[in-house]
Amino acid sequence: MGTITEELFSRRLGHAVHAGDTVIAEVDVAMAHDVTGPLAIEAFRSLDMPLWDASRIVFNFDHVMPANTVAAAELHRIIREFCVEHTITNLFAEGICHQVMVDRRLARPGGIVVGADSHSTTYGGLGCFATGLGSTDIGVVFATGKTWFRIPETVRIEVRGALPPGVYAKDLALHVIAQMGADGADYCAVEWGGEAVAAMSVDERLTLCNLSTDFGAKTALVEPDAVTFAHSGDDPFELPPVRPRYLRTLVVDAERLRPQVAVHPSIDNVHDIDDVSGIPLDEVFIGSCTNGRLSDLAIAASILSGRTVHPRTRTIVAPASRGVYLDALSAGYIEIFARAGALVVNPGCGPCLGRQHGVVGPGERVLSTSNRNYPGRMGSPDAQIFLASPAVAAASALAGAISDPATLEPVS
Amino acid sequence: MSGRVFLLGDGVSTDAIMPGRYNVTTDPDALRRACLIEARPDFTETVQPGDVIVAGRNFGCGSSREHAPLSIKRNQVAAVIAASFNRIFYRNAVNIGLPVIRCAEAHRVLHDGDDVTVDALTGVITTPTLTLQGEPPSGVALRIIEAGSLIELIRHGGWAALEEPRHVS
Numbered sequence: 322m323g324t325i326t327e328e329l330f331s332r333r334l335g336h337a338v339h340a341g342d343t344v345i346a347e348v349d350v351a352m353a354h355d356v357t358g359p360l361a362i363e364a365f366r367s368l369d370m371p372l373w374d375a376s377r378i379v380f381n382f383d384h385v386m387p388a389n390t391v392a393a394a395e396l397h398r399i400i401r402e403f404c405v406e407h408t409i410t411n412l413f414a415e416g417i418c419h420q421v422m423v424d425r426r427l428a429r430p431g432g433i434v435v436g437a438d439s440h441s442t443t444y445g446g447l448g449c450f451a452t453g454l455g456s457t458d459i460g461v462v463f464a465t466g467k468t469w470f471r472i473p474e475t476v477r478i479e480v481r482g483a484l485p486p487g488v489y490a491k492d493l494a495l496h497v498i499a500q501m502g503a504d505g506a507d508y509c510a511v512e513w514g515g516e517a518v519a520a521m522s523v524d525e526r527l528t529l530c531n532l533s534t535d536f537g538a539k540t541a542l543v544e545p546d547a548v549t550f551a552h553s554g555d556d557p558f559e560l561p562p563v564r565p566r567y568l569r570t571l572v573v574d575a576e577r578l579r580p581q582v583a584v585h586p587s588i589d590n591v592h593d594i595d596d597v598s599g600i601p602l603d604e605v606f607i608g609s610c611t612n613g614r615l616s617d618l619a620i621a622a623s624i625l626s627g628r629t630v631h632p633r634t635r636t637i638v639a640p641a642s643r644g645v646y647l648d649a650l651s652a653g654y655i656e657i658f659a660r661a662g663a664l665v666v667n668p669g670c671g672p673c674l675g676r677q678h679g680v681v682g683p684g685e686r687v688l689s690t691s692n693r694n695y696p697g698r699m700g701s702p703d704a705q706i707f708l709a710s711p712a713v714a715a716a717s718a719l720a721g722a723i724s725d726p727a728t729l730e731p732v733s
Numbered sequence: 734m735s736g737r738v739f740l741l742g743d744g745v746s747t748d749a750i751m752p753g754r755y756n757v758t759t760d761p762d763a764l765r766r767a768c769l770i771e772a773r774p775d776f777t778e779t780v781q782p783g784d785v786i787v788a789g790r791n792f793g794c795g796s797s798r799e800h801a802p803l804s805i806k807r808n809q810v811a812a813v814i815a816a817s818f819n820r821i822f823y824r825n826a827v828n829i830g831l832p833v834i835r836c837a838e839a840h841r842v843l844h845d846g847d848d849v850t851v852d853a854l855t856g857v858i859t860t861p862t863l864t865l866q867g868e869p870p871s872g873v874a875l876r877i878i879e880a881g882s883l884i885e886l887i888r889h890g891g892w893a894a895l896e897e898p899r900h901v902s
């Protein structure tokens with residue numbers, strides 16, 4: 322009987338494992354993207370071993386897609402040629418790697434997935450053990466199918482009650498990060514549970530597990546339930562009734578939460594919206610592997626519908642994946658964004674990592690729905706980055722300044 | 734190995750070590766030149782083989798980009814000493830053979846430019862006036878360090894070399 326992590330590994334390995342154990346395990350899938358992929362390929366080649374399993378290796382072009390420089394095109398060329406050489410067909414250019422892994426059902430409940438990207442923890446929202454590794458680790462998986470894991474201790478986040486209207490998974494995660502500190506879950510698994518999490522859609526659970534990386538988590542998990550299996554289409558299974566030992570339990574009262582904003586220069590510098598509203602903005606970005614899913618775009622569209630973004634605030638929307646884009650198109654959200662004066666860019670990482678589609682200049686202020694506000698993240702190290710929910714982002718785009726959606730005037 | 738201290742603060746992210754606009758390459762020399770390019774612009778100009786980076790908490794937080802530890806290694810830095818490391822950065826550094834040492838007080842008692850000698854295997858940090866005991870990698874990380882890199886470990890013995898006696902429950 323153990324934590325979700327312990328149960329998933331015990332189930333997979335056929336013997337009981339406990340926090341602190343070191344295990345070598347085969348993974349279901351290994352993923353890399355256009356930035357980390359070429360180094361993983363170099364590591365793989367230096368081993369001079371055959372490829373493990375072409376069907377379980379996944380590449381995504383997302384961080385800089387389509388290529389905006391010759392150097393980026395070169396990264397893509399290296400990966401394309403590798404995929405041809407090894408008949409790897411899982412090569413996608415249809416959005417952010419983490420969303421593609423979910424859309425294409427490559428990450429599945431109960432699985433073990435590794436990705437050469439720190440936000441690979443995202444798939445834990447589907448109840449799978451997923452963690453980020455570097456390129457050398459992933460290159461070794463390309464050859465052996467295996468890697469080593471130290472089974473982590475678990476921090477349990479128990480969320481009581483229901484989130485109030487206008488408060489979302491993003492606000493909950495930022496609140497928890499403020500409590501825990503940016504390295505508060507270092508080397509740990511984070512389990513999200515309680516009434517508010519049970520009531521969440523898979524989209525929102527993915528947001529929680531995505532942001533867990535940003536307070537140090539090695540992996541993050543929501544126990545798979547009926548919501549999970551309805552989304553994934555997998556045959557339901559149940560983890561044994563558990564009486565786990567947690568390193569720490571943090572109890573959060575959802576009812577008391579307000580919209581949260583992480584303020585430059587660190588993710589744990591979190592404030593209630595009221596403390597920061599009115600700060601003028603040069604850019605708003607709605608998207609990323611944190612908040613670029615359909616439910617996020619639905620919230621933004623409901624606020625932007627029939628309104629126009631402030632002229633000083635360039636507003637960029639990047640749907641997380643082609644699937645999300647198509648659904649947003651059918652739902653009419655894309656037209657709402659375009660009519661509101663937002664720039665809708667292709668599915669992918671967009672301006673999240675400061676390389677394309679809205680790089681920010683010195684002294685500029687940007688509010689983003691993504692997960693990182695380190696100096697230099699989105700461009701100039703002298704820009705300031707604020708992180709918030711899609712609702713706050715949309716309301717702030719309209720006001721040209723950080724703004725609480727609750728204060729919006731009705732459309733006349 | 735002896736050198737001088739480059740002192741950095743808490744929460745030095747991989748975006749500070751290797752900003753996203755500079756890691757669109759695997760070219761070792763381009764990575765070397767981009768190391769800390771905005772956070773410590775004088776770094777690549779002044780760093781000498783054997784110098785040491787000393788930092789506070791959560792060194793290497795953020796992205797999984799291995800370009801960050803690689804760029805430090807390419808500058809022939811002898812070791813990174815930090816009060817704590819982000820997990821992926823630490824694992825990446827070990828995998829490529831960049832020595833990493835945890836030491837709670839080093840960033841408080843050492844100064845930029847201090848002469849320092851570091852033993853990457855024992856974690857002992859010495860200056861002309863004091864000696865600190867840091868925590869070098871242990872467990873699997875130590876096995877990788879001893880092999881030189883993860884690639885070397887896999888080449889010579891592979892995962893079988895790492896199989897440990899199982900925890901008895």
Ligand code: SF4
Pocket residue numbers: 384417418419438440609610611669670673674691692
């Ligand atoms: S959207 Fe941002 S955080 Fe997510 S994978 Fe892309 S660059 Fe990384």
